[in-house]
Amino acid sequence: MKKLIVLSVVFALVASTAAFAVDLGATIIGSASLASGESGDGASEDIVGSGGLGRVRIDGGGEAGEGKFGGYFRYDGGATGNAWWKPIDQFKLLIGGNGGDGFFAKEGVTGWMFYQEPCDIGVSNNGNTWGGGYGTMKFRDIFYGGGFDGNPDVLLMITPLDILAINVQLPFITGKGMKTEDIFKVALFQLDLKLDFGNIALTYKGGLNDIDTSGGFSGYGGDYSSPQIYLYYGGSFGDLAIDFGFTYHMDAENTAGDKVKRPMGVGLGVKYAADSFGVKFRAGATLAGEDKNTNIIADIMPYFSLGDNITAFVSVGIGMFMPDEGDQLMGWHFNPYVQIGEEWGAKFVIGVKLWNQTAQNDASTNWANVKDDLIHWEIPIGVKVSF
Numbered sequence: 001m002k003k004l005i006v007l008s009v010v011f012a013l014v015a016s017t018a019a020f021a022v023d024l025g026a027t028i029i030g031s032a033s034l035a036s037g038e039s040g041d042g043a044s045e046d047i048v049g050s051g052g053l054g055r056v057r058i059d060g061g062g063e064a065g066e067g068k069f070g071g072y073f074r075y076d077g078g079a080t081g082n083a084w085w086k087p088i089d090q091f092k093l094l095i096g097g098n099g100g101d102g103f104f105a106k107e108g109v110t111g112w113m114f115y116q117e118p119c120d121i122g123v124s125n126n127g128n129t130w131g132g133g134y135g136t137m138k139f140r141d142i143f144y145g146g147g148f149d150g151n152p153d154v155l156l157m158i159t160p161l162d163i164l165a166i167n168v169q170l171p172f173i174t175g176k177g178m179k180t181e182d183i184f185k186v187a188l189f190q191l192d193l194k195l196d197f198g199n200i201a202l203t204y205k206g207g208l209n210d211i212d213t214s215g216g217f218s219g220y221g222g223d224y225s226s227p228q229i230y231l232y233y234g235g236s237f238g239d240l241a242i243d244f245g246f247t248y249h250m251d252a253e254n255t256a257g258d259k260v261k262r263p264m265g266v267g268l269g270v271k272y273a274a275d276s277f278g279v280k281f282r283a284g285a286t287l288a289g290e291d292k293n294t295n296i297i298a299d300i301m302p303y304f305s306l307g308d309n310i311t312a313f314v315s316v317g318i319g320m321f322m323p324d325e326g327d328q329l330m331g332w333h334f335n336p337y338v339q340i341g342e343e344w345g346a347k348f349v350i351g352v353k354l355w356n357q358t359a360q361n362d363a364s365t366n367w368a369n370v371k372d373d374l375i376h377w378e379i380p381i382g383v384k385v386s387f
Contacts (some may be wrong), residue, residue, distance in 0.1 A: 022062040027386045029055040031122040036378035043374050054122055054382070059099070074099040082152065092157040095173075102146015103155060104167045104190050106201045106232035108243030110139045110269035110282040114299065115315070116343070121382030123337045123351040124315060128282075128297060136321045137295040142265035142284045143245040144190075144203045144230040165192040182208060198235030205230070207250070226250045226262055243269035245284075263289030276305040292324035311339045313351075331356055346385045353378040 032051030038044060061072040073081030082096025094103075105111065111129050112119070119126035127133030130140055139145075156168040169188040171178070178186075186206040193200045207226040231246045249262035267284030283298040299317035306312055315335040322328050337351025354377050 022060045024058065024060040025386060026059075027055055027057045027384070029053065029121055029382060029384045031380065031382040033122075034379040034381060036376070038374045038376045040374040055120065055384075072096075072098060080152065090159050092155075094155040094157070095152070097152030100151075103169065104188070104192070104203065105144060105146040106190075106192075106199075106203065106230065106234070107139065107143035107145055107245070108232075108234045108269050109241065109271045109280055110143050110243055110245065110267055110284070111145055114269075114280055114282060114301070117347070117384055118313070118337060118339065118349050118351075118382075121347075121349050121380075121384055123349045123353075123380045123382055124313075124335055125333070125353070125355075128299060128317065128319075133297075133319070136293075136319065137265075137284070137286045137297055139267060139282060139284055139297070141263075141286055142230075142247050142267035143232065143243070143269075144201075144205075144247075163194050165194075166190070167192060198233055201230075201232040203230040203232070204228070239273055241271040241273075243267075243282075245269075261289055263287055263295075278303050294320075294322040296320040296322070306338075309341055313337050313339065341384075346383075348381070348383050350381045351379075353380065 030051070031054045033049055035047050035049055037047045055076065057074065057076040059072070059074040059076075061070065063070040068086050069084070070086070071081060071083040073079065076099060080097050080099045082094050082098060084092055084094040086092040107113075107129075112126060114129065115124040115126050118124045125133060128138055130145065131138045151171075151174040153174050154170040154172050156166075156170075158166040158168075160166070167188075167190040171183055171186060175183050175186065184206075185208055188203065188205045190201060190203040205228045207228065227250045229248045229250075233242075233244045235242050245265075245267040247265045249264065251261050263286040265284060265286040267282070269280075269282040271280050272278055279300065279302040281298075281300045283296075285294065285296045287294045297317070297319045299315060301313055301315040303311055303313040313336065315333070315337075317333050319331040320328065321330075333353070333355040335351060335353050335355075337349055339347055339349045341347025354375065356375050
């Protein structure tokens, strides 16, 4: 009898493991700044060092019910995840998020893929993608970077044809507390066409067409002010890949009843990759807004193979702020680094960063009010391991 009980428990454990099998993975990133300082009027004379664990992450995913149900989770200082249901191949319902990376991104080499993992390690700065970079704008002002900043939501993925996907994101979670009718007004809709000559996507992110002059938008504290339209084309032609983006923000109305004209943007990304040499380029501009200011940003990064799993990169970029009235400002950066290891695997990276302070911007800084021109420098290193 005891043997039968033991065998029953073993079979139960095996059966449950098969039903709830999860593929687990872990990533650890350790980064250090060996030295950093600045020069120019008012610069500090101190040379300092710092470091830390930029990432300690466990994630995994799995399926159940013969592939009709599934989920994903990530723990990276906090837990996130999603659960989905796919009753037929042409329809998938997902509730949740994916750790802040977002869904339905259409940006190609102009986004995170410009630097890839060295930006996570801290040897390069990908602020030009999502803000706080070397200019007054970011590439995600032009290219769609993923639904509602990667926050968890309700997603519908409809694929009536192999070449066509219809994606819908409803912010019942991001916009919790909103009126239900407003949730549908600010929803995201995307037509995604994958054709022989490239990928064409049209993304519409809804809005409420009003701006709260107290600082928030529409009383909900997020950018739901006006609908935005993103047009994307991405094509690959042998060693050459091209990304084109255009965005248009419809006019909004503030609480005083005045129309507010928001800027439009246009951008280009190019990647050429041969066996021992490659180059990435991205450029963009936003213009024709209410303030009539023009913002331009451009980065170029050639890279060279120096041997087995050793690659040298040299990133150079500028950001220009050209106001309708007042002085023009220009920010720049110079960022060479060497990567030892695999492109997507374990690696050690060391580099040098040079940039000027007028190039540094975030949501709390008015670029036009920056008067000093400090030059900053840093020697960063980092190690990334996944298993």
